Amino acid sequence: MSKRTVQFKIYRYDPDKDEAPYMQDIEVELDPHDVKLLDALVKIKAKDDSLSFRRSCREGVCGSDAMNVNGTNALACLTDVDSLAQPIVLRPLPGLPVIRDLIVDMTQFFKQYHSIKPYLINDEPPPERERLQTPEEREELNGLYECILCACCSTACPSFWWNPDKFVGPSGLLNAYRFIADTRDRATNERLDNLEDPYRLFRCHTIMSCVHVCPKSLNPTRAIGKIKDLMVRRAV
Amino acid sequence: MGHTDSLEALSVNVAKRTFDAVIVGAGGAGLRAALQLSEAGLKTAVLTKVFPTRSHTVAAQGGVAASLGNSTEDHWHWHMYDTVKGSDWLGDQDSIEFMVRKANEVVIELEHYGMPFDRTDAGKIYQRPFGGHSMNYGKAPVMRSCAAADRTGHAMLHALYQRNVRAHTQFFVEWMALDLIRDAAGNVLGVTALELETGEVSIFHAKATVFATGGAGRIFYSSTNAFTNTGDGLGMAARAGIPLEDMEFWQFHPTGVAGAGVLITEGVRGEGGILRNSGGERFMERYAPNLKDLASRDVVSRSMVTEINEGRGCGPHKDHLLLDITHLSPEVIMKRLPGIREISIRFAGVDPIKAPIPVVPTAHYQMGGIPTNFHGQVIVPKDGNLRTPVPGFYAAGECGCASVHGANRLGTNSLLDLLVFGKSAGESVVADFKSGDLSLKPLPADAAEFSLARLARLESQQEGYAVADTRLAMQRVMQKHAGVFRFNDLLKEGVAAILKVAEAAKSTIINDKSRVWNTARQDALELDNQIEVAKATMISAEARKESRGAHVRDDAPDTPEHPNGRDDQNWLKHTLWYSADNHLEYKPVQLKPMSDDVEPIALAKRTY
Numbered sequence: 002m003s004k005r006t007v008q009f010k011i012y013r014y015d016p017d018k019d020e021a022p023y024m025q026d027i028e029v030e031l032d033p034h035d036v037k038l039l040d041a042l043v044k045i046k047a048k049d050d051s052l053s054f055r056r057s058c059r060e061g062v063c064g065s066d067a068m069n070v071n072g073t074n075a076l077a078c079l080t081d082v083d084s085l086a087q088p089i090v091l092r093p094l095p096g097l098p099v100i101r102d103l104i105v106d107m108t109q110f111f112k113q114y115h116s117i118k119p120y121l122i123n124d125e126p127p128p129e130r131e132r133l134q135t136p137e138e139r140e141e142l143n144g145l146y147e148c149i150l151c152a153c154c155s156t157a158c159p160s161f162w163w164n165p166d167k168f169v170g171p172s173g174l175l176n177a178y179r180f181i182a183d184t185r186d187r188a189t190n191e192r193l194d195n196l197e198d199p200y201r202l203f204r205c206h207t208i209m210s211c212v213h214v215c216p217k218s219l220n221p222t223r224a225i226g227k228i229k230d231l232m233v234r235r236a237v
Numbered sequence: 238m239g240h241t242d243s244l245e246a247l248s249v250n251v252a253k254r255t256f257d258a259v260i261v262g263a264g265g266a267g268l269r270a271a272l273q274l275s276e277a278g279l280k281t282a283v284l285t286k287v288f289p290t291r292s293h294t295v296a297a298q299g300g301v302a303a304s305l306g307n308s309t310e311d312h313w314h315w316h317m318y319d320t321v322k323g324s325d326w327l328g329d330q331d332s333i334e335f336m337v338r339k340a341n342e343v344v345i346e347l348e349h350y351g352m353p354f355d356r357t358d359a360g361k362i363y364q365r366p367f368g369g370h371s372m373n374y375g376k377a378p379v380m381r382s383c384a385a386a387d388r389t390g391h392a393m394l395h396a397l398y399q400r401n402v403r404a405h406t407q408f409f410v411e412w413m414a415l416d417l418i419r420d421a422a423g424n425v426l427g428v429t430a431l432e433l434e435t436g437e438v439s440i441f442h443a444k445a446t447v448f449a450t451g452g453a454g455r456i457f458y459s460s461t462n463a464f465t466n467t468g469d470g471l472g473m474a475a476r477a478g479i480p481l482e483d484m485e486f487w488q489f490h491p492t493g494v495a496g497a498g499v500l501i502t503e504g505v506r507g508e509g510g511i512l513r514n515s516g517g518e519r520f521m522e523r524y525a526p527n528l529k530d531l532a533s534r535d536v537v538s539r540s541m542v543t544e545i546n547e548g549r550g551c552g553p554h555k556d557h558l559l560l561d562i563t564h565l566s567p568e569v570i571m572k573r574l575p576g577i578r579e580i581s582i583r584f585a586g587v588d589p590i591k592a593p594i595p596v597v598p599t600a601h602y603q604m605g606g607i608p609t610n611f612h613g614q615v616i617v618p619k620d621g622n623l624r625t626p627v628p629g630f631y632a633a634g635e636c637g638c639a640s641v642h643g644a645n646r647l648g649t650n651s652l653l654d655l656l657v658f659g660k661s662a663g664e665s666v667v668a669d670f671k672s673g674d675l676s677l678k679p680l681p682a683d684a685a686e687f688s689l690a691r692l693a694r695l696e697s698q699q700e701g702y703a704v705a706d707t708r709l710a711m712q713r714v715m716q717k718h719a720g721v722f723r724f725n726d727l728l729k730e731g732v733a734a735i736l737k738v739a740e741a742a743k744s745t746i747i748n749d750k751s752r753v754w755n756t757a758r759q760d761a762l763e764l765d766n767q768i769e770v771a772k773a774t775m776i777s778a779e780a781r782k783e784s785r786g787a788h789v790r791d792d793a794p795d796t797p798e799h800p801n802g803r804d805d806q807n808w809l810k811h812t813l814w815y816s817a818d819n820h821l822e823y824k825p826v827q828l829k830p831m832s833d834d835v836e837p838i839a840l841a842k843r844t845y
Contacts, residue, residue, distance in 0.1 A: 056464055059463065120403040121399070129345075130345060186351075
């Protein structure tokens with residue numbers, strides 16, 4: 002890769018001085034080592050320190066820098082800047098209130114995560130050593146425990162846009178199934194009761210945007226399907 | 238001062254919140270400490286710059302050490318020996334004994350919290366070999382690293398956060414602590430903190446303050462660390478008159494992705510990965526005939542740099558080496574190292590199933606930090622006692638220095654450190670609270686003045702240096718003058734250079750003056766902390782005239798009188814750096830273990 006100039010259109014809004022949000026045209030010269038979209042944002046910020054976005058690990062495990070990139074939710078640190086059509090249009094994650102620029106208020110997202118009791122429930126006195134689990138039982142957690150809570154999926158979901166207060170959303174449901182699938186957890190019935198509701202689980206209409214955007218290649222739709230299966234099986 | 242009026246106006250509006258305890262940082266150490274306090278019913282505030290699961294513990298990959306012995310025979314005493322030897326005898330043996338003996342307990346607790354460890358066929362926690370960990374006092378590699386694939390830190394941080402949700406821990410998410418509050422007697426009374434969303438400053442007044450703010454690897458140009466690793470706790474402590482211990486010792490991880498700096502776990506070598514030079518040679522056989530690629534990190538990093546310096550580096554610029562796992566079966570790679578494969582494809586453009594990964598030693602971990610004992614109490618020299626606890630102040634995790642890592646940390650001992658000392662700091666707070674040792678001491682009238690003055694300075698500064706430029710200047714100085722190998726003349730120049738950058742950092746300017754989520758202001762405040770860490774590192778490194786662990790200098794070579802350049806007669810001691818006048822003091826290493834019936838690990842030349 003060489004030096005090149007890249008065109009951006011970036012959503013800007015500072016409630017302290019802007020009456021309304023606007024799209025700003027920005028051009029930036031990138032060095033050969035600027036590979037990821039996050040590298041470009043850091044470069045832009047070095048010129049205009051008012052551009053605001055979250056970022057931390059820069060390797061796709063902390064989940065901070067989710068944003069809407071050319072219409073699709075993605076992590077800036079995992080997106081190759083040269084793979085994107087220009088001008089690269091950056092907006093905050095859709096469906097959540099914007100605090101400033103690319104920073105959204107994630108309260109609703111985390112409220113839904115917390116609503117599924119995201120912790121192991123097992124009130125039996127623990128053994129002195131580890132609770133045993135076969136490698137096969139442990140494998141059931143693969144594709145579930147890796148969630149980084151970036152909110153790419155939930156904020157790509159039309160059902161979550163409509164009912165963020167009532168529908169748990171793909172991330173929360175994936176995490177709910179992570180505990181249902183854990184042989185050490187003793188609260189499957191309680192977890193299913195918690196989701197048996199016209200909105201909390203059943204607003205998922207298998208649109209599968211969540212699967213499409215997940216930067217960790219997880220499949221919330223499949224997890225939701227498994228919860229629905231368990232609910233049906235429980236009923237008959 | 239032109240801004241006095243506005244400062245007074247601001248001062249009146251500073252909200253005060255009162256707690257039994259305030260914990261700064263919600264990575265592994267902060268979350269582990271928080272559990273102790275929440276479960277004991279203390280009114281606790283956990284302040285964190287980022288949502289807890291975004292803390293840098295999340296990026297740890299290879300595992301956490303514990304002598305569970307699930308796959309090979311193991312014993313805590315072997316772990317103690319490995320850790321003392323790994324530290325090049327600079328680690329405090331009382332703290333090390335405490336840590337390795339607590340390891341099984343804290344790892345089993347995590348499993349009970351729900352952490353998804355990989356499993357052996359018998360259903361127990363899976364363990365893999367790791368650098369510097371051995372059985373029978375250095376005889377052969379041991380399987381001691383408890384792992385969840387190559388995402389151990391992620392699995393651990395989420396399990397700890399989840400357990401805190403269950404315990405109803407009160408978090409202040411996206412609040413940045415600014416300064417430590419002390420009274421005239423030196424008692425610690427809490428912190429000032431900035432709410433990022435509103436830009437408002439509050440005082441968190443508490444009986445106990447626990448720092449768990451992590452590391453500062455971003456003082457270097459090339460680092461495996463997250464952007465947020467800016468040494469905030471170290472900066473706050475240093476500005477408040479607390480010395481920083483052993484800051485010359487920085488770990489360069491052997492395998493950062495060349496160019497990108499992203500970490501590739503040592504677990505890759507634990508699973509059988511091999512480092513090769515441009516001739517395809519497994520060069521570690523020459524440097525560490527016994528443990529080879531699984532020698533201690535400082536040893537492997539120096540061997541790699543030597544290979545590069547002697548012209549056996551790879552690539553068009555001969556500037557990196559290759560980490561080869563193409564001989565492992567794709568099934569093993571997909572099962573045990575899936576995250577590494579993902580990182581390698583994304584950041585090196587290489588699928589490690591088919592081709593080796595380009596890697597280079599990269600700044601990774603600070604062995605030093607805020608001095609503590611193994612109870613997690615911050616200790617300073619006072620009235621002739623070199624280890625006097627500072628009333629109300631505790632620290633744990635990478636920001637603390639117990640000191641278990643000494644001059645070089647073993648892989649997987651950092652996750653163990655944050656669990657053990659996060660818990661012990663929490664237990665100490667609870668014990669001190671119950672015994673009545675902790676009380677809510679009155680706040681001085683000017684408790685927030687220092688923080689407000691820093692903010693007012695940024696608000697009014699018209700001429701000076703851009704934060705990004707100043708930060709880059711600091712990073713380049715540290716990279717050049719305090720790297721894998723150290724040179725007398727470069728160290729001397731480095732001290733002058735970093736003091737110059739520090740001077741510039743006093744007049745940083747920001748253009749963004751908004752109150753709401755002002756990341757320019759945050760960057761500037763973080764730079765203040767980074768500068769303290771950078772000064773501590775350069776000045777401590779220049780002064781230590783020996784080679785030990787990660788600190789190896791050209792004028793202290795390997796001689797019969799000083800094997801490996803180590804000079805125990807003059808330098809078997811901890812450095813203490815004070816910010817106020819950059820002066821150094823020293824204190825002895827604790828060579829005596831915690832228990833009377835445990836033999837000390839006797840001084841010896843370190844070979845692998």
